[in-house]
Amino acid sequence: MYHNLAIVLTSRQFVKVQNNNPSPRRIAHLDMDAFYASVELLRYPELRGLPVVIAGRDEHAPVSQPDGSRRFYRLSEYVGRGVITTATYEARAKGVLSAMGVMKAARLAPDAILLPVDFPRYRHYSKLFKAAVASIAPQIEDTGIDEIYIDLSLLPDDTLMLAQRIKQAVRDATGLTCSIGISPNKLLSKICSDLEKPDGLTILTPGDIPSLIWPLSVQKINGVGPKAAQKLATLGIHTIAELSRADLSLLHDHFGNSYATWLYEVARGIDHRPVVVDAEPKSFSRETTFERDLHPQHDRVYLTEAFTSLCQQVAEDLSSKAYVGRTISIKLRFEDFRTVTRDFSLAEHTADAAVIRQAAGECLRRVPLKKRIRLLGVKVSALCALHQLHALGAYRQQEIPFTF
DNA sequence: TCTGGGGTCCTAGGACCC
């Protein structure tokens, strides 16, 4: 009954190998298992097997006791705003999910152990596991702190052997497990790295599509989120199989032209995107949600300090990565969760905190401040790497002297 | 019971230029 859904491998999904025979790409997606929580379990091994959630700031850090033991905070002790960043599989079993409000999670699992987020530590382990993978398969696309795509196409080794070596290398370097999905493209590999978590290894062949991919919810497709899934549901489309049976014209009527075409292709397992090894950043930003909603006038002094501090942080981020940017943006979220943005493009690139602060101030002036403010953010985009800017400057100087 | 922080990409209207 699913004969029309056979996976289509077009010529663009093939690469040339030494013997000149086209062969399908071998793209792996590697995803670390419950990454932040697993890193925390490395330093607090006594928490293994317990429901643990990672959320919030430092005030919930474990406290060392006089007898050498540690006193951990429980989720039920948490007060204030915030969301769950990660949960161990034991906590997930109680219904606690990433991005869930902490107060809601506390009702589901009041006794779960609560640990604060420690990004520097996760970044360290991120570098370790990526270096371990690179020692075996160097064609890596960075897609986050805990996941990567790897292009295995040009490596001579057997796919299963490669995947097992990569998993072992990650474990040796970090003590952590990961899950790997391998297929001819990023779309399918991303889906199948999730199929056997944790410590999974799934190699997807076209023959597996009906049993493994078709029954899944459309939301398992990377790029179909809550809004699109809801809209598809009103059309009676819930699974990937149902999506692949939908008329292109029906999708065109309800989604934009390009999104409809994209949906039509991904439902058939088609995805030509390359593994991008050296992507340049597009923006740097800093934002903060306040402990309580702040009044634009009464809390003016504190808001101004926070605003300036965000500008300084972004400026430091730019400088430390050797970038300059030309478009300065601000973001405000009000007490009713309505979010507005304003931006301003400068004539020249900058990484200077005072210049960024000045431009951000111009943006802020264009926002009517009638409600309390929940979040404030500053972003710099239209980036240029510092070394490229120098080249650009030299180029400009060549042109300008041409006068009579 | 409200909903973090860091990103990417897309759309769409208007300005402006040729």
Place this chain on the structure above:
DNA sequence: TCTGGGGTCCTAGGACCC
């Protein structure tokens, strides 16, 4: 008095991802 089409940049908002 009416009035083209294409290209690029700027700005604002929104969906989505980890």
